[in-house]
Amino acid sequence: MSLDYEAVIGLEIHLQLNCATKMFCDCPNRPGDEPNQNTCPICLWLPGAIPKFGQEALEKATLTCLALNCDIQCESAFDQKVYYYPDLPKGFQLSQFHRPLALNGRLDIIGEDGAPKRLHIHKIHMEEDVAKLVHETEGRTPISLVDFNRAGTPLVEIVTEPDMRSRHDAMEFIRALRTQIRYVGSSECSMEQGTLRVDVNVSLRPRGSDQLNTKVEVKNMNSIRNVGDAIAYEINRQAACLKAGEAIVLHTRLWDSEKCVTTPMRCKFEGPCVPDPSVPQIVISDEWLTELQSRLPEMPGQKVERFVEQYGLIREQAVLMSSERELGEYFEAVVNEDVPPRAVAYWIATQLLPALKERSQTFNETPLTPARFASLLAMLERDEVNANSAKEVLSRLFDSDQTPEAIVERSGFRQVSDTVELELLVDQVLAANSSAADGFRNGKTKVIGFLIGQAMNASQGKANPKLIREILISRLS
Amino acid sequence: MELMHSDIFTHIDSSPPPLTAPGPLAGKSVAIQPNMSVRGWPTEAGSVALERFIALEDATVVKRLRAAGAKTMGSTHMSELGFGLAGDTAAQVLAEGHVDIALITDTMGEARVAASTIGVFGFKPSYGIVSRFGLIGLVPSMECFGIMANTLEDVATVMGMIVGSDDHDLSMPEFGPECELPDFSQVCETKEPVGAIGVVSESMDVLEPSESEAFSLALSRLEQAGLKIQELSIVDFDLFRTVHNVIGSVEASSSGGKYDGVRYGHRCTSAKNWNEMYLRSRGESFGLLVKTYMLQGAYFQFENYAAFENACRIRARLVRETEKLFNKADLLVFPTSRPGFDAATARTINEIYDAFSLTLLADVTGLPSLVLPGLVFDGDMDLGLQLVGPRLSDARLLSAALSLSHLSKGGK
Numbered sequence: 001m002s003l004d005y006e007a008v009i010g011l012e013i014h015l016q017l018n019c020a021t022k023m024f025c026d027c028p029n030r031p032g033d034e035p036n037q038n039t040c041p042i043c044l045w046l047p048g049a050i051p052k053f054g055q056e057a058l059e060k061a062t063l064t065c066l067a068l069n070c071d072i073q074c075e076s077a078f079d080q081k082v083y084y085y086p087d088l089p090k091g092f093q094l095s096q097f098h099r100p101l102a103l104n105g106r107l108d109i110i111g112e113d114g115a116p117k118r119l120h121i122h123k124i125h126m127e128e129d130v131a132k133l134v135h136e137t138e139g140r141t142p143i144s145l146v147d148f149n150r151a152g153t154p155l156v157e158i159v160t161e162p163d164m165r166s167r168h169d170a171m172e173f174i175r176a177l178r179t180q181i182r183y184v185g186s187s188e189c190s191m192e193q194g195t196l197r198v199d200v201n202v203s204l205r206p207r208g209s210d211q212l213n214t215k216v217e218v219k220n221m222n223s224i225r226n227v228g229d230a231i232a233y234e235i236n237r238q239a240a241c242l243k244a245g246e247a248i249v250l251h252t253r254l255w256d257s258e259k260c261v262t263t264p265m266r267c268k269f270e271g272p273c274v275p276d277p278s279v280p281q282i283v284i285s286d287e288w289l290t291e292l293q294s295r296l297p298e299m300p301g302q303k304v305e306r307f308v309e310q311y312g313l314i315r316e317q318a319v320l321m322s323s324e325r326e327l328g329e330y331f332e333a334v335v336n337e338d339v340p341p342r343a344v345a346y347w348i349a350t351q352l353l354p355a356l357k358e359r360s361q362t363f364n365e366t367p368l369t370p371a372r373f374a375s376l377l378a379m380l381e382r383d384e385v386n387a388n389s390a391k392e393v394l395s396r397l398f399d400s401d402q403t404p405e406a407i408v409e410r411s412g413f414r415q416v417s418d419t420v421e422l423e424l425l426v427d428q429v430l431a432a433n434s435s436a437a438d439g440f441r442n443g444k445t446k447v448i449g450f451l452i453g454q455a456m457n458a459s460q461g462k463a464n465p466k467l468i469r470e471i472l473i474s475r476l477s
Numbered sequence: 478m479e480l481m482h483s484d485i486f487t488h489i490d491s492s493p494p495p496l497t498a499p500g501p502l503a504g505k506s507v508a509i510q511p512n513m514s515v516r517g518w519p520t521e522a523g524s525v526a527l528e529r530f531i532a533l534e535d536a537t538v539v540k541r542l543r544a545a546g547a548k549t550m551g552s553t554h555m556s557e558l559g560f561g562l563a564g565d566t567a568a569q570v571l572a573e574g575h576v577d578i579a580l581i582t583d584t585m586g587e588a589r590v591a592a593s594t595i596g597v598f599g600f601k602p603s604y605g606i607v608s609r610f611g612l613i614g615l616v617p618s619m620e621c622f623g624i625m626a627n628t629l630e631d632v633a634t635v636m637g638m639i640v641g642s643d644d645h646d647l648s649m650p651e652f653g654p655e656c657e658l659p660d661f662s663q664v665c666e667t668k669e670p671v672g673a674i675g676v677v678s679e680s681m682d683v684l685e686p687s688e689s690e691a692f693s694l695a696l697s698r699l700e701q702a703g704l705k706i707q708e709l710s711i712v713d714f715d716l717f718r719t720v721h722n723v724i725g726s727v728e729a730s731s732s733g734g735k736y737d738g739v740r741y742g743h744r745c746t747s748a749k750n751w752n753e754m755y756l757r758s759r760g761e762s763f764g765l766l767v768k769t770y771m772l773q774g775a776y777f778q779f780e781n782y783a784a785f786e787n788a789c790r791i792r793a794r795l796v797r798e799t800e801k802l803f804n805k806a807d808l809l810v811f812p813t814s815r816p817g818f819d820a821a822t823a824r825t826i827n828e829i830y831d832a833f834s835l836t837l838l839a840d841v842t843g844l845p846s847l848v849l850p851g852l853v854f855d856g857d858m859d860l861g862l863q864l865v866g867p868r869l870s871d872a873r874l875l876s877a878a879l880s881l882s883h884l885s886k887g888g889k
Contacts (some may be wrong), residue, residue, distance in 0.1 A: 007672055029737055041533050041534060044740075045735055046533065046610060047514075047520070047522070047527065047530065047610045047613040047735065048514040048520070048532060048534070048536065048610070048646060049610075050609060050610050050646050050648065051646070052644075052645070052647050053647065080731050082730075082731060082778055082779075083735070084734065084755070086739075086751060088606045089735060089739060090734060090735040090738050091731065091733075091734020091737075092731055092734055134784075144751065174530055271779075272778040272779050272782055274728075274731060274782075274785065275789070277617040277618035277648075277728060278617050278648045279647075280646065280647060280648055347767075359681075
């Protein structure tokens with residue numbers, strides 16, 4: 001980007017809430033099922049039906065707002081967002097425009113300069129999703145089919161303040177938001193699967209100015225990286241326009257992830273919003289809100305501090321161990337089995353996470369329970385097995401239901417710490433490698449590594465390397 | 478039976494009546510309108526836009542009437558989407574004795590004006606005490622099931638059967654000590670003393686001289702019978718009409734948005750693309766009056782939202798002002814029909830509002846209102862004495878009407 005301009009970026013984020021049912025009827029909230037399976041007169045928007053706003057949607061939406069530090073409004077209401085499109089054949093979408101569920105949220109990220117940066121949320125409101133259009137051909141005739149499985153499924157829309165200045169800010173915001181939401185468990189938050197959809201508003205202004213210029217909306221990104229790329233592209237495109245003296249026009253563009261460009265789609269359309277006469281005003285009592293707040297889990301920010309304080313983790317470890325709720329719970333479950341916390345964090349970060357990823361397992365479903373993982377780490381701690389063997393045992397634990405102790409015993413991984421046995425071994429190694437031993441005595445101390453390696457090989461990896469080193473040094477000096 | 482007149486019924490229930498139909502409404506026959514859903518019945522709501530639409534579920538009111546032993550005879554012709562009385566035959570089926578009770582949507586006074594034209598009782602309940610589930614309407618914040626019947630007992634019995642909470646209509650208030658559901662079980666046994674009757678003087682200003690004279694005569698008869706007539710004022714009475722018009726048309730524009738002619742209803746076959754198909758189907762479906770009304774509503778939605786917001790504010794104020802009048806009077810009274818303004822032949826928005834100018838107050842405020850025949854005569858035309866009571870006073874309103882009905886000269 002040109003140095004003359006500063007980008008002003010705001011996000012409009014739709015989250016699909018993981019409720020069991022749709023927002024205004026009891027149909028299953030499973031948009032991916034066979035087309036039009038999950039429908040009823042309410043979500044088909046047939047005449048005579050009256051929407052029935054469900055408690056579960058309100059709970060999950062409110063949890064979402066609490067996770068993003070918003071002020072919950074004790075009274076909110078649904079409006080009809082009036083527009084017509086074949087995927088919305090009732091002619092309006094139920095959405096909270098005039099009186100949203102929550103205002104004034106915030107999330108903290110680490111800015112590009114490494115300093116903490118607070119980003120603000122303008123409002124969060126609930127709305128129903130529209131149906132899905134499927135375009136096909138029947139013979140030679142193009143036809144459009146409407147699948148109502150998605151119609152009426154529960155969404156919240158999160159509208160940020162235009163606080164972001166770079167692709168970094170936007171991407172970090174989405175990551176932080178995803179972490180928070182996954183903690184409260186109200187949405188799967190997957191951009192790839194469309195449960196998290198991000199629209200970006202970008203405008204430019206001369207650096208140092210505080211004006212808000214005409215913005216351009218960009219849609220259709222299906223990964224966080226896409227969002228970053230689309231922002232970068234749009235900033236360059238608008239900067240080029242401004243340089244060429246072209247005016248920026250308010251409109252919507254689509255991100256093309258193959259060509260990595262944005263292309264104009266339509267004028268930005270804002271339909272009118274009128275209060276809906278059939279859905280009653282939503283009133284949230286203090287007691288209900290307090291009850292909901294008491295169900296909030298410890299959030300990542302608090303957890304990081306506690307992990308540093310209580311377990312003496314270094315901050316980077318604490319941040320990683322808090323990045324997912326299940327990971328944090330797993331970490332603590334292992335620590336509770338009396339294994340030193342830093343070792344647990346280290347082994348989770350370097351061994352367990354890659355292993356789970358490779359096997360596409362989650363913390364909840366992996367056969368490597370915290371107890372089994374803990375007994376392995378405890379053996380390591382007691383020098384009953386060395387690190388290399390432990391890694392091998394770890395991978396075997398995924399495919400067997402044996403305890404780590406049994407695997408160590410049966411496969412002969414038990415570390416040899418018997419000094420008499422190890423002294424014998426060292427003597428053999430020194431005899432077979434007398435020139436290296438002489439080298440060490442002549443000051444080439446680096447050969448100690450070679451000698452340890454020889455001893456380990458001779459023990460088939462089972463020797464305690466610490467003891468080997470000690471014995472070698474005492475024999476050679 | 479001679480009921481097969483397709484000019485008064487759009488659908489006649491051919492299913493055999495239940496062998497035993499016990500219940501408070503056993504033996505009573507009811508006509509409904511084709512905008513009140515009955516599973517399996519054609520439910521076209523008087524509009525080409527709903528051509529071939531068959532309801533999938535029973536309206537709660539229909540379900541409750543049947544459960545109480547009533548026989549649903551069939552559905553009558555109705556105005557398009559219940560807006561006005563053009564082509565409506567609900568009054569006719571009752572007048573001709575085909576049924577004991579006729580249900581008719583009351584959006585701006587239809588149930589009461591239709592009742593007054595045939596000299597029977599017409600009732601519009603407090604908004605929110607009867608489930609709207611299954612009612613295909615146009616103005617959800619005002620319209621409700623209205624009842625026409627030859628006797629007040631029938632009105633009370635029907636009300637007793639259909640009121641109360643419904644899992645299908647969560648827009649109804651929660652009933653309890655704070656918001657007491659009217660109890661219709663003792664309507665006919667209760668003597669409801671009527672002390673003062675309120676007349677809103679601004680409502681008199683709109684009357685033609687002959688209407689005014691007829692109404693004054695009726696008032697003096699009430700006075701002779703020992704009732705106190707209290708002159709009251711709602712300075713902005715003419716705004717009831719404006720508020721109904723603005724809010725009603727905005728809601729109509731939204732409610733009518735779903736009629737696209739794709740899954741049911743008239744569908745234009747010659748369009749070149751989907752946009753044109755929707756435009757032409759809708760253009761060909763709606764009658765002039767409803768089309769004009771919806772277009773007017775769209776104007777407020779898209780071009781003059783501030784006027785709609787003002788109308789909502791004024792509505793809230795009018796509701797407060799009207800409720801306050803009940804500190805000074807037990808009931809408010811108005812004439813009902815207006816001889817010079819025929820609700821059935823109104824062709825413009827203005828004409829239709831002229832015809833309902835005295836009844837739409839109850840729809841705007843959600844108050845209960847009953848029309849009593851045989852008390853207000855302009856020549857030999859019964860204008861209908863309209864009583865309006867406080868919110869949720871429905872049962873007391875019916876008891877009070879019963880105590881006034883001995884003054885009635887009887888229907889035409």
